[in-house]
Amino acid sequence: MNCDELRDQYELYALGALDAEERAELDAHLRREGDPCIAGVFRARQMMTSLALMTPESNPPARLRKRVVELAGEPKRSWSGTPVWILATAFLAVVAVWLGMETRDQARALAELRLEAQRHNADLARLTEAFALMNDPVAKQVVFGEGAPKPPRGRVFVNPNRGVLLLASNLPPAPPGKIYELWIIPKGGAPLPAGLFQSEADGTAMYIRKGPVDIASIGVIAVTLEPEAGSQAPTTQPLIAAAL
Amino acid sequence: MTLLPLLLAIYVEEDDRNLAERLKRREPAAMAQLYDSYSKLAFSLIYRIVRDVGVAEDLVQETFLRVWNRAQGFDAGRGALGPWLLAVARNRAIDYIRSSGGKIARGSLDLESAEHPSTFVNFESDLLTRDREMRVRKAIDRLNENQRHVIELAYFEGLSQSEMAERMGQPLGTVKTWVRSALKNLREELGEKAVTA
Secondary structure, three states: OOHHHHHHHHHHHHOOOOOHHHHHHHHHHHOOOOOHHHHHHHHHHHHHHHHHHHOOOOOOOHHHHHHHHHHOOOOOOOOOOOOHHHHHHHHHHHHHHHHHHHHHHHHHHHHHHHHHHHHHHHHHHHHHHHHHHHHOOOOEEEEEOOOOOOOOEEEEEEEOOOEEEEEEEOOOOOOOOEEEEEEEEEOOOOOEEEEEEOOOOOOOEEEEEEOOOOHHHEEEEEEEEEEOOOOOOOOOOOOEEEEO | OOOHHHHHHHHHHHHHHHHHHHHHOOOHHHHHHHHHHHHHHHHHHHHHHHOOHHHHHHHHHHHHHHHHHHHHHOOOOOEOHHHHHHHHHHHHHHHHHHHHOOOOOOOHHHHHHHOOHHHOEOOOOOOOOHHHHHHHHHHHHHOOHHHHHHHHHHHHHOOOHHHHHHHHOOOHHHHHHHHHHHHHHHHHHHHHHHHHO
């Protein structure tokens, strides 16, 4: 189409109201230097601007001004009587303090997040290990505490390749200065220390003693309450005793 | 008396030039002045398009923020601040009704390019004066009902001629005739005449 034929489309073009095909055709003209369509579209844009004036008048709500002006951060009060250098110094001091606090807060928050992430990662690794130990077909499972008047209750999994997993509930946190100790007691032999652990505040505990074990030689898996440093031999009666 | 519109236009042009410079310098008070100068027109236009006060408020806010953020690319010496802001306002509103109506944003690219600051240079200075407003209203009043309707559909809803035909349930050829005659009348009233006025 030539420019005369496109003349009726100038205004619609200026309004963004042309279909893609029509628009592409006019765009091609506008890319040619000196094309009469350029001046035509320019005039159309001005005319379309004026069409805004046919809009019925409406008053914006008063609250809108505050919303808009605050976008630019306009100060809410006048400080015209205060010397500029005092304002500048005060502002810099406030910014410095704020930045210092902000930096410290952010560093603290970051450190906490990092610790939290490490805790989650450690928990995840333990859970992964526990599932692998439990789900191995060669693992042997023993239930303990069933029917006992004073729980703890739970299960022990013994995996000849991976070690021993203890899952317990109703095992209150050890009192100050004390800790729980796991024992592997061979058939007819003395208890062997197998690691220290603490239960959670809700009385649950999960502990893994890693490393290969000889299931056939194990008579009992037991837990006792021991001094914080642990013991080489049980010093209290077992709280948990799971006979294999 | 006949010089009054011209004097007003010169005043508005100078005022907007200073305002644009201050916006470029990101003076917060310039935003307040911009709002005081154009908020009523922008709000009226957006409200006419979206017909919801809450939405209109949000879109007005978005309009002024967009102008504030893009003022660096505006030619303060040759640019027309008011027309630019109104183009942004209209585009925000039409974009909203297109997207909220579940339509594919056919014109979103068109709208984006149509509000680029570089588009609004060397405009006449009297496009938004009270005198111009009277002429626009008079020109619109002279259109017949169908002509006025198609102009409103194009301006307030950004509809193409085929979309207008579908909306009005009329043959495309008929709609094109109405559009052509309406634009011809408006051009005669506002276009060439305005240049020589």
